[in-house]
Amino acid sequence: MTALNELTLLSDLASSQWGLVTATQARQAGVTVQQLARLTSQGALERLRHGVYRLAGAPSDSRTELKAAWLSLAPNLSIDQRLAGSAVAVVSHRSAADLHQLGDLEADAFEFSLPGRKQTRDPQIRLHRRHLTPDQWTVVDGLPVTTVPITIGDLARSGVDGGHLAGVVRDAVTTKHTDVDQVVTVLAPFARRYGAGPGQGDQLLRQLLHQAGVPTNTRRVGELLDAPRLNLTAVQQALADALRPSTTAALQDALAALDTTSLSQAAAEALAPVAANLQQVAAAALAPVAENLQRTLAQQLTSSLTPQRATRPKPRPADPKAAAPTHENHSTQHPANAATGSDNGEPTNA
Numbered sequence: 332m333t334a335l336n337e338l339t340l341l342s343d344l345a346s347s348q349w350g351l352v353t354a355t356q357a358r359q360a361g362v363t364v365q366q367l368a369r370l371t372s373q374g375a376l377e378r379l380r381h382g383v384y385r386l387a388g389a390p391s392d393s394r395t396e397l398k399a400a401w402l403s404l405a406p407n408l409s410i411d412q413r414l415a416g417s418a419v420a421v422v423s424h425r426s427a428a429d430l431h432q433l434g435d436l437e438a439d440a441f442e443f444s445l446p447g448r449k450q451t452r453d454p455q456i457r458l459h460r461r462h463l464t465p466d467q468w469t470v471v472d473g474l475p476v477t478t479v480p481i482t483i484g485d486l487a488r489s490g491v492d493g494g495h496l497a498g499v500v501r502d503a504v505t506t507k508h509t510d511v512d513q514v515v516t517v518l519a520p521f522a523r524r525y526g527a528g529p530g531q532g533d534q535l536l537r538q539l540l541h542q543a544g545v546p547t548n549t550r551r552v553g554e555l556l557d558a559p560r561l562n563l564t565a566v567q568q569a570l571a572d573a574l575r576p577s578t579t580a581a582l583q584d585a586l587a588a589l590d591t592t593s594l595s596q597a598a599a600e601a602l603a604p605v606a607a608n609l610q611q612v613a614a615a616a617l618a619p620v621a622e623n624l625q626r627t628l629a630q631q632l633t634s635s636l637t638p639q640r641a642t643r644p645k646p647r648p649a650d651p652k653a654a655a656p657t658h659e660n661h662s663t664q665h666p667a668n669a670a671t672g673s674d675n676g677e678p679t680n681a
Contacts, residue, residue, distance in 0.1 A: 337362050338375055342386060349398050349473065350389020353406035354382045381453070382406055394472060397426060400441040400456055401474060404449070414475060420445040421468045422476040423459060424485045430476050431507065434498035436491065444477065444485075459485075479509045484517030493525050493542060500536065501543035511536070 340360045345352040357367055367384065370376045376384045379399040383406075385391065404420045405413055413419050422430055425438040440457040451458060467481045477485065483503060486496055500518075503509040518539075519532030527535035 334370065334373075334375070337366055337370060338386075341370075341376070341384075345386050345389065348402065348410055349395065350386050350391075351379070351395075351399055351402055352384055352386070353402055354384070355406035356409075357384075359407065380455075394430065394474075397422065397430070397441055398474065400453075401443065403453070403456075404443065404445070404451070410473060414470070418446055419475055420449075420458075421463055422474050423482065424457075424477075424489060425491075427477045427482040428486060428499055430471050430474060431479055431482060431503075433479065433482065433502045433507070434495055436486075436495050436499070479503045479507050480513040480517045483514060484520075487518060487521040487525070490524075493539070496525070497539040497543040500539045501545055504536075504540065505545065 340362060341352050341357060344356050344360060354364065354367060358364070367376065371378055371384065375387050377387060379385050379396065380403060383399040383403050385395070385399070401420060401422065408416070420443040422442070423444040424442040425436045426442040428434055428436050429438060440455050442457045442459065444459040444461050444463060446460070446462045448460065449458060463477065463481075466478075468475050468477050470476070476482075480503075483496075483499060486499060491499075500514065503514060504511060515532035515536055517532070518535045519530050522531045522535040523529045525535055525538070527538055
């Protein structure tokens with residue numbers, strides 16, 4: 332195989348890997364270790380780390396070393412094969428913060444999270460054994476990386492000092508438009524460690540933003556923790572789209588062409604069913620309350636208007652002698668008096 336053929340094979344492999352290729356991939360394509368060494372000595376390849384090479388002339392940036400370290404963890408797999416697998420190594424912790432451009436943390440090693448017991452002797456690579464669900468990582472510049480909220484939680488768990496954590500949180504909220512509720516959730520377990528109340532993620536967030544020098548009057552409405560919040564990402568994106576110059580200009584042109592009278596009439600007609608429905612809902616909701624109030628007032632009014640009856644004295648036992656009237660008394664009793672007499676011999680009030 333000529334050097335040209337070797338480079339052609341390596342170029343095909345590296346074309347989808349940022350211009351990088353592993354020694355294992357090269358060997359699988361038919362390029363031997365000796366041929367790699369020869370191409371390196373000729374300047375056609377650059378050895379970045381053990382088992383990883385960059386083609387001469389391939390673009391290089393601040394993330395090239397991180398990409399080379401990630402490729403070295405599974406040197407026999409392509410990027411697509413890695414991302415489709417269940418044991419993908421995900422950039423995490425300080426390396427994730429750097430990839431997301433959060434804060435100004437200094438990393439002494441490339442950090443990755445992956446399931447299983449994989450080990451490395453490379454002192455520049457630090458592995459965290461864990462299982463990440465698909466919603467806990469995303470892809471940035473072709474690299475799988477923990478999401479911003481997960482990255483913040485990882486840094487807090489690892490004990491990053493408050494000053495550096497504050498810088499990360501500041502950039503996450505003000506630059507990356509990260510949902511504040513998610514930030515509060517991941518900070519809550521570590522609130523006490525950083526001087527906030529136990530479980531008070533919202534208090535810690537305020538504290539970190541203040542520590543990072545974020546003035547209150549520059550915080551977005553969604554960052555105020557005292558009120559219920561919607562999906563901030565969607566709201567912020569909608570606001571950004573609505574405030575684009577092209578959008579506002581088109582809106583102004585459309586408004587200028589509208590007939591305000593027709594618009595008002597159309598709005599009234601459109602809102603009429605809504606208003607009627609609201610009235611029905613309100614009436615249905617308040618009906619039980621009104622009925623109960625009416626019943627209570629009626630009872631109280633009836634009670635206040637009804638005269639209090641005098642308590643009648645208990646009847647005395649009848650005198651046996653009085654119960655048997657003489658012949659004279661019976662003959663002289665007036666019929667009217669007899670009609671007004673009570674059964675027990677006591678007079679009733681006429």
